Amino acid sequence: MTEKKRTTIILFSGDYDKAMAAYIIANGAAAYDHEVTIFHTFWGLNALRKDEQVTVKKGFMEKMFAKMMPRGADKMGLSNMNFAGFGPKMIKGVMKKHNAVPLPDLIEMAQDQDIKLVACTMTMDLLGLHQEELLDGIEYAGVAAYLADAEDGKVNLFI
Amino acid sequence: MTEKKRTTIILFSGDYDKAMAAYIIANGAAAYDHEVTIFHTFWGLNALRKDEQVTVKKGFMEKMFAKMMPRGADKMGLSNMNFAGFGPKMIKGVMKKHNAVPLPDLIEMAQDQDIKLVACTMTMDLLGLHQEELLDGIEYAGVAAYLADAEDGKVNLFI
Amino acid sequence: MTEKKRTTIILFSGDYDKAMAAYIIANGAAAYDHEVTIFHTFWGLNALRKDEQVTVKKGFMEKMFAKMMPRGADKMGLSNMNFAGFGPKMIKGVMKKHNAVPLPDLIEMAQDQDIKLVACTMTMDLLGLHQEELLDGIEYAGVAAYLADAEDGKVNLFI
Numbered sequence: 001m002t003e004k005k006r007t008t009i010i011l012f013s014g015d016y017d018k019a020m021a022a023y024i025i026a027n028g029a030a031a032y033d034h035e036v037t038i039f040h041t042f043w044g045l046n047a048l049r050k051d052e053q054v055t056v057k058k059g060f061m062e063k064m065f066a067k068m069m070p071r072g073a074d075k076m077g078l079s080n081m082n083f084a085g086f087g088p089k090m091i092k093g094v095m096k097k098h099n100a101v102p103l104p105d106l107i108e109m110a111q112d113q114d115i116k117l118v119a120c121t122m123t124m125d126l127l128g129l130h131q132e133e134l135l136d137g138i139e140y141a142g143v144a145a146y147l148a149d150a151e152d153g154k155v156n157l158f159i
Numbered sequence: 160m161t162e163k164k165r166t167t168i169i170l171f172s173g174d175y176d177k178a179m180a181a182y183i184i185a186n187g188a189a190a191y192d193h194e195v196t197i198f199h200t201f202w203g204l205n206a207l208r209k210d211e212q213v214t215v216k217k218g219f220m221e222k223m224f225a226k227m228m229p230r231g232a233d234k235m236g237l238s239n240m241n242f243a244g245f246g247p248k249m250i251k252g253v254m255k256k257h258n259a260v261p262l263p264d265l266i267e268m269a270q271d272q273d274i275k276l277v278a279c280t281m282t283m284d285l286l287g288l289h290q291e292e293l294l295d296g297i298e299y300a301g302v303a304a305y306l307a308d309a310e311d312g313k314v315n316l317f318i
Numbered sequence: 319m320t321e322k323k324r325t326t327i328i329l330f331s332g333d334y335d336k337a338m339a340a341y342i343i344a345n346g347a348a349a350y351d352h353e354v355t356i357f358h359t360f361w362g363l364n365a366l367r368k369d370e371q372v373t374v375k376k377g378f379m380e381k382m383f384a385k386m387m388p389r390g391a392d393k394m395g396l397s398n399m400n401f402a403g404f405g406p407k408m409i410k411g412v413m414k415k416h417n418a419v420p421l422p423d424l425i426e427m428a429q430d431q432d433i434k435l436v437a438c439t440m441t442m443d444l445l446g447l448h449q450e451e452l453l454d455g456i457e458y459a460g461v462a463a464y465l466a467d468a469e470d471g472k473v474n475l476f477i
Contacts, residue, residue: 005469010316012180014239017360021330021476024440028461042176043239061253068240080332080361081386091444094379098443122183125257126250143187150314151164155468157328157476158180158316169475171339173398201335202398220412227399281342284416285409302346309473310323317339317475 007034007155014043014070015079016088016103022159023106030113039146041120045127047073047107048119048134062128073103111137166193166314173202173229174238175247175262181318182265189272198305200279204286206232206266207278207293221287232262270296325352325473332361332388333397334406334421340477341424348431357464359438363445365391365425366437366452380446391421429455
C-alpha cells in the first residue's frame with residue numbers, strides 16, 4: 001500500500017490572479033493524484049463567497065466588510081496592474097482569447113476533483129462572514145486542522 | 160526517540176494581517192509541539208521593532224527608511240483595504256469584539272512558547288536597522304541559518 | 319549514494335524586493351548543494367525579460383501588457399514603499415552602499431550555479447510574452463513540471 005501524496009495551500013490573498021495560481025496548482029496536483037487541501041483565510045475567503053446577496057444579520061463593522069469585499073471569485077481584483085478594475089477585464093479578455101479557464105470554473109473543477117476546500121472559521125468570525133454566504137460543499141476548520149494536513153504535505157504553499 | 164517536527168516561516172511582509180497569519184500558524188504549530196522558526200526579512204523586520212524611538216547613529220538613507228517604516232507590530236498597515244490607516248482600525252475593532260489576540264500579544268506568546276524569532280542581518284543592514292531597535296531575546300542570522308532549519312521542516316512557508 | 323536535496327520556488331511576484339528574496343534563497347540553497355528550480359509565473363516572468371526591446375508580432379492586448387509591464391529585473395518596482403519609482407532607487411542606493419548584489423547579477427549568479435530557471439508557458443501565453451523576449455538559457459514548462467520537482471523538494475516556497 002503506497003501512501004498518497006498530499007499538497008496543501010493556504011489561500012490568504014483576495015487577488016484574482018493569486019487565487020488563479022492557487023487553483024491551477026491545486027487542480028494540477030489533484031490530477032497527479034495528490035490529496036489536496038486549500039485552506040482559505042482572511043481575504044482568500046472571498047473566493048468562496050456566493051455571488052448573490054445572502055441576507056444574514058450582521059453588526060455594523062461586519063456589514064462594512066461585507067460591502068467592501070468582493071462577492072465571489074469573479075469580482076476579485078488583481079495583485080498588480082489592477083487599474084481600478086480595468087486590469088481584471090484585460091486578464092479575463094486574454095484568458096477568453098487563449099481558452100484559459102476562469103477562476104469560478106477552476107473552483108468548480110476543484111470541487112469535482114474532491115479537493116478539500118476549507119474556510120478558516122476564525123477569520124470568518126473576524127470578517128463577519130456566515131456559512132450561508134459561502135459556497136456549498138466546503139468544510140469549516142481552524143489552524144489545527146490545517147497543520148494536521150500540512151504535516152503530511154509534500155508541497156505546502158502560502159499564497 | 161522520535162524526532163520533533165519542525166515548521167519554518169519566512170516573514171517578508173510588513174502587513175499587519177499577513178504577520179498575524181504568520182504568528183497564528185507559528186503559535187499553533189508550537190502548541191502541537193513543533194519546533195518553530197520565524198525568519199524576519201525585509202519589511203517583516205518591522206514586526207520586531209520596539210515601539211519607542213531608539214537613538215542610534217544612522218546615515219541619511221537609513222534615517223529615511225526608519226522614519227517611513229512602521230515602528231513595531233502595532234503600527235503596521237493592512238495588505239488589503241488599508242484605506243490610509245482606517246482598515247487596521249476596523250480590523251482591530253472587530254478583533255477586540257471577537258476576543259482575537261492582537262499582533263503584539265501574538266509575538267509575546269511566540270516568545271513564551273520558545274519560537275525562534277530570527278532577524279535577517281543582511282536586510283537589517285540594507286534598511287539600516289540596529290539590534291538596539293529590535294525586541295530583546297531574538298536571534299540574528301542569515302540565509303544559511305534559515306536553510307539549515309528549513310531543510311528539516313515539515314511545513315515551510317513564505318509569507 | 320546520497321540523494322541531493324531539492325529546493326523549489328514559484329516566483330509569482332513582479333516586485334524587485336520579492337524577486338531579490340527569491341534569488342537570494344535560491345543562490346544560498348545552490349551554494350549548500352541543493353538542486354534548485356525557480357518557476358516564474360504571472361508577474362514573476364518580468365524578471366526574465368531582456369531589457370532591450372524585442373520585435374515580435376503581438377495582438378492589441380498583448381502589446382498593452384508588454385508596454386505596461388517592466389522590461390527586465392532592473393525595472394521592477396517594490397512591494398512596499400514604491401513611491402512611484404522612488405523606493406527602488408532608495409533600495410538600490412543602500413544596496414550599492416552595503417555592497418549587496420543587485421537583482422540582475424543575482425539572476426546571472428543563479429544561471430552560473432545551474433539553478434533551473436523555468437518560465438511558465440501558460441502565463442507567457444496569457445501575457446503575450448514570447449521566448450525571444452526572455453533571457454537565453456532558461457526552460458519552458460507548465461504546472462506538471464513544477465509539481466514533479468516540488469514533490470521531491472525539501473523546501474518549496476511561493477513568493
